[in-house]
Amino acid sequence: MIGAIDVRDLVGRPGVWRSEQVTGTIDDLETELAGLPADTPVTADLILESLAEGILASGRLRGVLSLRCARCLKGFQEELTVEVHELFAPFPHEDSDEYPLEPDGFLDPDQMIRDLVGVELPFAPVCRPDCRGLCGRCGGDLNLGECTCTEPDIDPRWAGLGELFEALHRSESGAGQIDENRPERSSER
């Protein structure tokens, strides 16, 4: 949790501004595959500017996302930077995305940070663009060559026999006629 910022020096003084850096953790901000670890702080570098309408907070958030690859399930981390440009108003308009400025002259950035980071959490993080994921049969990590069910090398002299077995099996299971001219089997992956 990031504590509220005392902005009594800014409230009611339009045009006055100052910078403020706050750091803290945000709890329970995670989805199945992405989150902000509860023990990893987020830092907000903000310019707080007094306006007639309230206090404008602009700047950026920096943190580290804890992610799990949607393909291979490996955990990894990724730096996060989010631009901030939000108004804190004493009386936020109901259908606006303004945040409430507390009546005693404090600005609590927690909800804003939660919202801004929340929309940055990816639904399907990938550890690297060419991640090959896990084998659907054995569960081995294809990136690491862990798959134990790749088709064994067949002695070319027996390959024809293997195909015949397969064709017979398919006709037995009612999968259709044996087609001598069927195209090469495409790779299963």
Ligand SMILES: [Zn+2]
């Ligand atoms: Zn991966």
Ligand SMILES: [Zn+2]
């Ligand atoms: Zn496998």
